[in-house]
Amino acid sequence: MSSSSSSSSxxxxxxLCGTKSSQQWKRGWPMKAGGFATLCYPCGTAYDHVTYxxxxxxxxxxxxxxxxxxxxxxxGCVVSKYLHEYLDLGGISCIKCxxxxxxxxxxxxxxxTNDLPNGFIPFTGTWHxxxxxxxxxxxxVDKGKLTQSSEFIDKPQPSPSTPxxxxxxxxxxxxxxxxxxxxxxxxxxPSLFGTPDNIRTDLGFKPPYESIPKPSLNYSLxxxxxxxxxxxxxxxxxxxxxxxxxxxxxxxSFKQGQRSRLTFTKPSKPGLSIRSPSNKGSVxxxxxxxxxEGRGKSQLLPRYWPKMTEQELLQISGDLKSDCTITxxxxxxxxxxxxxxxxxxxxxxxxxxxxxxxxxxxxxxPIRIQDIxxxxxxxxxxxxxxxxxxxYVLEGVTPCIQNMQLQAGDTVIFSRLNPGDKLVIGxxxxxxxxxxxxxxxxxxxxxxxxxSAGNGNLPTKNVEQSMANGVANGDQKPLIQEKKKSRNIxxxxxxxxxxxxxxxxxxxxxxxxxxxxxxxxxxxxxxSMIEDCEFEEYDEPPVFGKKTIxxxxxxxSQEQWGQCDxxxxxxxxxxxxxxxxxxxxxxxxxDPNRCTCSAPDEISTKDLERILKFGKDPKKRKLxxxxxxxxxxxxxxxxxxxxxxxxxENIGELGEPSLGPTTKHPRHRPGCTCIVCIQPPSGKGKHKxxxxxxxxLTVRRRFKTLMLRKKKQLSDxxxxxxxxxxxALTNGVVPDDNLGISDQIEVEVGESSSKGGQQLDLNCDxxxxxxxxxxxxxxxxxxxxxLEWQTVLxxxxxxxxxxxxxxxxxxxxxxxxxxxxxxxxxxxxxxxxKMDEKFVDDGVSVKQSGL
DNA sequence: TACCTGCATGAAATA
DNA sequence: ATTTCATGCAGGTAA
Numbered sequence: 001m002s003s004s005s006s007s008s009s010x011x012x013x014x015x016l017c018g019t020k021s022s023q024q025w026k027r028g029w030p031m032k033a034g035g036f037a038t039l040c041y042p043c044g045t046a047y048d049h050v051t052y053x054x055x056x057x058x059x060x061x062x063x064x065x066x067x068x069x070x071x072x073x074x075x076g077c078v079v080s081k082y083l084h085e086y087l088d089l090g091g092i093s094c095i096k097c098x099x100x101x102x103x104x105x106x107x108x109x110x111x112x113t114n115d116l117p118n119g120f121i122p123f124t125g126t127w128h129x130x131x132x133x134x135x136x137x138x139x140x141v142d143k144g145k146l147t148q149s150s151e152f153i154d155k156p157q158p159s160p161s162t163p164x165x166x167x168x169x170x171x172x173x174x175x176x177x178x179x180x181x182x183x184x185x186x187x188x189x190p191s192l193f194g195t196p197d198n199i200r201t202d203l204g205f206k207p208p209y210e211s212i213p214k215p216s217l218n219y220s221l222x223x224x225x226x227x228x229x230x231x232x233x234x235x236x237x238x239x240x241x242x243x244x245x246x247x248x249x250x251x252x253s254f255k256q257g258q259r260s261r262l263t264f265t266k267p268s269k270p271g272l273s274i275r276s277p278s279n280k281g282s283v284x285x286x287x288x289x290x291x292x293e294g295r296g297k298s299q300l301l302p303r304y305w306p307k308m309t310e311q312e313l314l315q316i317s318g319d320l321k322s323d324c325t326i327t328x329x330x331x332x333x334x335x336x337x338x339x340x341x342x343x344x345x346x347x348x349x350x351x352x353x354x355x356x357x358x359x360x361x362x363x364x365x366p367i368r369i370q371d372i373x374x375x376x377x378x379x380x381x382x383x384x385x386x387x388x389x390x391x392y393v394l395e396g397v398t399p400c401i402q403n404m405q406l407q408a409g410d411t412v413i414f415s416r417l418n419p420g421d422k423l424v425i426g427x428x429x430x431x432x433x434x435x436x437x438x439x440x441x442x443x444x445x446x447x448x449x450x451x452s453a454g455n456g457n458l459p460t461k462n463v464e465q466s467m468a469n470g471v472a473n474g475d476q477k478p479l480i481q482e483k484k485k486s487r488n489i490x491x492x493x494x495x496x497x498x499x500x501x502x503x504x505x506x507x508x509x510x511x512x513x514x515x516x517x518x519x520x521x522x523x524x525x526x527x528s529m530i531e532d533c534e535f536e537e538y539d540e541p542p543v544f545g546k547k548t549i550x551x552x553x554x555x556x557s558q559e560q561w562g563q564c565d566x567x568x569x570x571x572x573x574x575x576x577x578x579x580x581x582x583x584x585x586x587x588x589x590x591d592p593n594r595c596t597c598s599a600p601d602e603i604s605t606k607d608l609e610r611i612l613k614f615g616k617d618p619k620k621r622k623l624x625x626x627x628x629x630x631x632x633x634x635x636x637x638x639x640x641x642x643x644x645x646x647x648x649e650n651i652g653e654l655g656e657p658s659l660g661p662t663t664k665h666p667r668h669r670p671g672c673t674c675i676v677c678i679q680p681p682s683g684k685g686k687h688k689x690x691x692x693x694x695x696x697l698t699v700r701r702r703f704k705t706l707m708l709r710k711k712k713q714l715s716d717x718x719x720x721x722x723x724x725x726x727x728a729l730t731n732g733v734v735p736d737d738n739l740g741i742s743d744q745i746e747v748e749v750g751e752s753s754s755k756g757g758q759q760l761d762l763n764c765d766x767x768x769x770x771x772x773x774x775x776x777x778x779x780x781x782x783x784x785x786x787l788e789w790q791t792v793l794x795x796x797x798x799x800x801x802x803x804x805x806x807x808x809x810x811x812x813x814x815x816x817x818x819x820x821x822x823x824x825x826x827x828x829x830x831x832x833x834k835m836d837e838k839f840v841d842d843g844v845s846v847k848q849s850g851l
Numbered sequence: 852t853a854c855c856t857g858c859a860t861g862a863a864a865t866a
Numbered sequence: 867a868t869t870t871c872a873t874g875c876a877g878g879t880a881a
Contacts, residue, residue, distance in 0.1 A: 337872055342855085346871060362857085384857060391858095391871065 012040035016056050029078045037078075052079045068097035304330040304348050324417055326424060329355045331413040333430075334401070339408040343398035345379075352392035355414065355423075356381050369414075369423040371400065377425070400425065546579035564588075567597035 026044020028037030046052045053074035062076020074080040330351040338345045364382025380395040409430035549561045558575040564585045588595045
């Protein structure tokens with residue numbers, strides 16, 4: 001339980017108290033909305049000591065009788081939630097009886113642990129606040145030490161707020177602060193490196209830090225007298241004092257100010273941890289346990305809390321001397337760096353400052369750490385200055401890591417062994433599982449240069465070692481959860497290595513990716529105009545869909561074709577459906593006759609080839625010869641476009657399956673009502689090819705004029721004129737007839753040259769998508785056009801297929817053909833293209849005048 | 852050339 | 867916004 005200084009803004013959440021002032025605030029029960037109830041010191045202490053209900057709910061309903069000990073147990077409040085169990089056969093049992101009888105509660109342990117607040121430690125053994133003392137479960141040991149009592153919670157306890165406690169508490173606080181100032185090591189915990197034994201006493205009074213119930217658990221390795229399945233003695237985080245009501249007055253409350261605020265002092269639930277032997281070391285056991293209090297101010301993050309199962313502790317106890325206590329301090333999943341040959345293990349700062357000796361110079365100190373086989377290793381504990389902070393490392397860990405056969409992803413566990421205050425390093429192998437997350441671990445392991453031996457696949461030797469070091473089978477679930485939380489393995493995927501072939505797999509071109517992108521089906525685009533280009537903005541990110549092909553049938557309506565992943569047959573689909581990435585004939589709910597792979601093809605091979613020809617991989621198109629072929633394709637596409645516009649021919653009728661407009665701009669789908677799609681057609685799409693509306697007639701007329709002029713110019717232009725044009729273009733001025741006398745084209749390449757009208761670099765690679773040309777007419781209307789388009793329009797040799805504006809800018813632009821500076825409606829009044837026209841194809845706009 | 856050392860960087864986590 | 871920490875990397879040193 002955490003506490004803080006008195007604050008006027010707080011109010012005790014005990015309804016019967018409600019005080020707004022307290023010398024110290026304590027944390028109470030977990031609340032549904034998160035966080036914990038705030039209690040004043042007396043109420044909080046009562047809560048800590050499990051006397052809350054006796055003190056405040058005595059006259060309230062909800063008291064029942066334990067089926068076993070017949071003692072009254074409160075059942076009707078949030079405080080008592082964890083202090084009783086409902087029995088399978090009815091009735092309730094206090095946790096003491098459950099524990100004493102070894103009765104497994106009806107509710108699965110895992111469920112209970114899930115119910116518990118994060119980090120809440122199920123009590124599994126003897127409450128024992130004294131580190132380093134041997135405690136047998138159920139037995140009372142040294143005077144002044146808290147042990148499990150048979151009268152546990154049988155009797156309501158008086159308030160623990162005695163002067164002695166307060167005094168001692170003060171003492172402790174003062175000592176702590178002074179220790180901190182002096183750089184004293186481990187002021188509130190027995191030092192790992194030689195806590196003077198002379199300050200210990202077996203009498204009732206102990207040095208403050210020893211009298212304080214440690215927030216973590218102690219694992220008494222004595223097990224001879226245990227009557228319960230577990231052999232460990234855990235000291236609950238701060239709740240030890242409260243569990244044994246008899247000793248409450250003698251034990252000061254836990255040093256609140258130094259507690260990690262993430263540790264919990266709520267009395268744990270002894271019954272929860274009582275489990276059958278079969279449950280030992282199960283997944284449910286691996287509950288993060290807040291470690292003992294370190295000296296540092298830093299809060300220990302839960303990911304560093306030791307997550308040792310009793311089984312693991314049993315194993316450790318088997319390897320170590322039986323008459324000792326091991327206290328898990330923290331653990332860390334090894335990163336690739338940690339497990340690498342460099343031999344440096346980065347220590348979490350909070351852990352290093354809490355459990356390792358204070359160091360003032362970066363050279364640090366040599367530290368001896370014993371592995372669980374008793375072998376002693378010497379590491380250099382040091383730090384590096386880092387961002388006005390420190391980065392703590394253990395150097396020279398490679399031999400130890402190798403000895404334990406650890407790899408990235410495995411976990412090292414630092415514990416304290418008493419007596420002797422020795423540091424112990426244990427380990428836990430990473431589990432091998434099959435879910436996605438494990439790929440990360442696997443990757444991490446391969447980054448580390450080895451294979452990870454999971455629990456399930458460990459060779460016998462490894463299994464033995466793992467078990468000896470605290471590995472329990474079946475802990476995949478916690479490990480996975482841990483990995484989700486942890487960031488040292490897998491989370492830094494930016495640095496994950498990738499095999500070359502994997503990288504090649506991911507080498508998807510922009511075009512390929514773009515063709516697969518679909519707008520989120522639930523989002524409507526917002527259209528905005530930027531530089532005469534219309535952009536669709538979606539609130540939701542695009543989704544990937546299966547690549548399909550659009551054609552136009554004889555009636556001029558669009559059709560969509562999708563290929564089955566199983567039989568590779570093409571199936572006709574409604575034009576407005578979006579296929580998932582994986583799609584088979586069985587998913588063809590639109591055509592009952594072709595909803596199985598055995599159904600014949602609907603389309604002939606010849607037609608299929610045509611479809612594939614038009615819908616072929618844009619990468620292949622791009623990789624194709626960008627010389628003549630590209631030129632021919634460009635001209636052909638232009639001609640086809642003009643032809644379609646002028647003649648209103650139905651391409652489908654001519655046997656040439658048309659690529660619907662959506663093949664160029666997949667974000668526009670048939671039926672789309674965005675401002676782009678409702679604009680006049682570009683010859684294919686929105687309006688039928690034989691549409692006779694004014695808009696379509698105007699467009700056809702314009703294209704007819706355009707193409708006729710263009711053909712005429714191309715044929716009339718002499719080769720030397722072309723050369724002249726080329727030269728002029730090189731100088732940045734193009735005396736192009738198409739542009740009129742006063743028109744000039746400023747050719748700019750690249751972003752950096754946008755200001756100065758820099759000359760066109762004719763060596764620029766047209767395939768470089770980041771190179772673009774700004775065609776600037778004197779009208780100050782600026783459009784962007786790729787180099788190859790520019791060359792086409794100026795009569796130069798086209799370099800390659802036209803690129804879409806999206807290709808250039810990564811944006812989508814309009815598909816439509818519309819006069820610049822005119823709305824759709826205004827188009828109807830346009831008779832001749834005397835003004836600037838916006839010639840659009842594939843999202844590329846070129847403003848020209850005098851055509 | 853390989854390895855070591857110490858610091859810098861920046862993504863991710865946390866406050 | 868700040869802190870943590872995994873890892874890159876430059877410079878130094880040893881082989």
